[in-house]
Amino acid sequence: MNGKISRQGRQVLAVLSERRVHLTAEEIVRLLPDVGQATVYRSLEQLERLGQIRKLNLGKRSAYYEYARENHMHFVCDRCHEVIDVACDVTGVAREAGALFGHRVDRVEVTAGGLCAACMAKEKNAQQ
Ligand SMILES: [Zn+2]
Ligand SMILES: [Zn+2]
Numbered sequence: 496m497n498g499k500i501s502r503q504g505r506q507v508l509a510v511l512s513e514r515r516v517h518l519t520a521e522e523i524v525r526l527l528p529d530v531g532q533a534t535v536y537r538s539l540e541q542l543e544r545l546g547q548i549r550k551l552n553l554g555k556r557s558a559y560y561e562y563a564r565e566n567h568m569h570f571v572c573d574r575c576h577e578v579i580d581v582a583c584d585v586t587g588v589a590r591e592a593g594a595l596f597g598h599r600v601d602r603v604e605v606t607a608g609g610l611c612a613a614c615m616a617k618e619k620n621a622q623q
Pocket of ligand 2 (some may be wrong): 517569579580
């Protein structure tokens with residue numbers, strides 16, 4: 496396995512680490528017009544393998560990628576499909592629980608669903 500990150504891989508990583516948001520592969524392709532689509536997809540695979548980024552499968556839409564960092568869960572709005580980070584010590588809790596049974600926890604994905612604050616406000620306004 497090649498452990499070195501390519502120049503294009505670093506560009507992809509920079510997009511995800513600077514923006515700190517959740518992006519689909521298609522969105523990353525659009526943000527990096529100089530890097531070809533196939534290269535972006537290959538870089539995403541490589542970065543995921545190296546643990547630099549995480550791939551999130553949230554519902555029916557395309558996979559999202561984000562800069563790997565611990566201790567947060569995701570909230571996905573049922574209406575506008577916005578993905579929002581919620582600070583929460585899920586990694587520590589899962590590690591402790593796993594260790595009790597002799598497992599090593601490497602990844603934790605917690606997704607909550609419902610209605611986001613913006614959609615709730617819209618709904619309230621519509622009722623008035
Ligand atoms: Zn919403
Ligand atoms: Zn996130």
